Amino acid sequence: MNEWLNYDQFDRATWHSFFPSERVLLSQANLDEIKSLNDQISIADVQEVYLPLIKLLQLQYQNYQQMHLQKMTFLKKSNRRVPYIIGIAGSVAVGKSTSARLLQILLHKLMPDLRVELITTDGFLYPNAELKKRGLMDRKGFPESYDMDKLLAFLNDVKAGEAEVMAPTYSHSVYDVLLDQPQIIKEPDILIVEGINVLQLPSKQPLFVSDFFDFSVYVDADAKLIEQWYLERFGLLLDTAFQDPSNYYYSYAQGDRQAAFDMARDVWQRIDLPNLNEYILPTRNRADIILHKTTNHKIDRIYLRED
Numbered sequence: 001m002n003e004w005l006n007y008d009q010f011d012r013a014t015w016h017s018f019f020p021s022e023r024v025l026l027s028q029a030n031l032d033e034i035k036s037l038n039d040q041i042s043i044a045d046v047q048e049v050y051l052p053l054i055k056l057l058q059l060q061y062q063n064y065q066q067m068h069l070q071k072m073t074f075l076k077k078s079n080r081r082v083p084y085i086i087g088i089a090g091s092v093a094v095g096k097s098t099s100a101r102l103l104q105i106l107l108h109k110l111m112p113d114l115r116v117e118l119i120t121t122d123g124f125l126y127p128n129a130e131l132k133k134r135g136l137m138d139r140k141g142f143p144e145s146y147d148m149d150k151l152l153a154f155l156n157d158v159k160a161g162e163a164e165v166m167a168p169t170y171s172h173s174v175y176d177v178l179l180d181q182p183q184i185i186k187e188p189d190i191l192i193v194e195g196i197n198v199l200q201l202p203s204k205q206p207l208f209v210s211d212f213f214d215f216s217v218y219v220d221a222d223a224k225l226i227e228q229w230y231l232e233r234f235g236l237l238l239d240t241a242f243q244d245p246s247n248y249y250y251s252y253a254q255g256d257r258q259a260a261f262d263m264a265r266d267v268w269q270r271i272d273l274p275n276l277n278e279y280i281l282p283t284r285n286r287a288d289i290i291l292h293k294t295t296n297h298k299i300d301r302i303y304l305r306e307d
């Protein structure tokens with residue numbers, strides 16, 4: 001079966017024409033905020049690809065709230081705010097968290113009155129101690145390495161309108177879950193949930209994580225490019241680890257740089273690449289939109305699911 005059957009495909013110029021840049025002028029403060037996130041981010045991508053996507057999301061969000069109000073009126077129930085949840089999927093190191101932060105900044109720009117929160121499912125990985133106990137250290141990121149019940153309960157509580165919901169957090173430099181630093185999510189209007197596993201089907205649970213999503217994005221690129229981005233990120237992790245003995249990568253940063261990169265290349269080949277091929281890529285055609293990247297993270301094609 002043609003996996004693109006249900007998608008409209010657009011090149012950048014066509015996609016941009018749906019919402020020309022002049023409609024939202026980014027201030028210097030906006031640009032500074034984006035550049036502080038990552039100074040390599042292309043502002044052309046932001047204006048030509050992300051702003052039309054944000055406009056589409058704004059329309060979907062408004063529709064969603066209207067539908068919800070009509071339903072509550074029909075059921076003679078009082079209306080309450082129900083968070084709109086956006087999932088962002090894709091390989092390790094494809095740029096999910098960078099895209100998620102961009103969406104958060106731009107959604108806030110277009111709808112300044114809304115509270116937009118962002119979490120990553122990395123926090124729902126079992127802690128390293130538990131992964132070791134289960135013999136799963138080399139399976140980090142694979143479906144069995146996540147506490148899916150905890151993630152589903154978290155999403156359920158957010159959707160149910162709980163005043164405060166705790167999300168565990170993860171640090172790449174500690175290489176573990178930060179059990180003492182949970183993130184507190186307080187009644188968001190929009191919640192972005194970013195992670196490699198957000199479009200996966202559960203093995204035991206009766207619910208999918210994506211059952212909670214109102215819109216989903218898959219960030220896509222050729223595996224060879226993603227490996228390069230993985231290694232570039234590893235280089236940045238090494239640079240920051242250099243003077244910090246508590247950093248997971250400290251000993252690699254102190255030792256031979258070539259050997260450190262050989263180790264990272266091996267981890268990519270043994271763990272993250274098979275995970276991409278076996279468990280992440282097969283979820284691509286569940287997304288509402290696929291952002292396809294080429295060299296230098298430039299988005300060259302956009303696939304939008306047909307209704």
Ligand SMILES: Nc1ncnc2c1ncn2[C@@H]1O[C@H](COP(=O)(O)OP(=O)(O)O)[C@@H](O)[C@H]1O
Nearest residue numbers: 038040041092093094095096097098229233297
């Ligand atoms: N749009 C972008 N432009 C330039 N570099 C980017 C962009 N998106 C991601 N990167 C870089 O690629 C690497 C992986 O991105 P990251 O957001 O950490 O990926 P993920 O969350 O998917 O693991 C990081 O070094 C990040 O700085």
Ligand SMILES: CC(C)(COP(=O)(O)O)[C@@H](O)C(=O)NCCC(=O)O
Nearest residue numbers: 091092093122140141196267271272
């Ligand atoms: C924590 C992760 C599963 C998730 O990755 P992310 O999407 O945040 O890049 C990944 O970064 C990871 O640690 N994978 C295990 C093998 C490795 O060290 O790359």
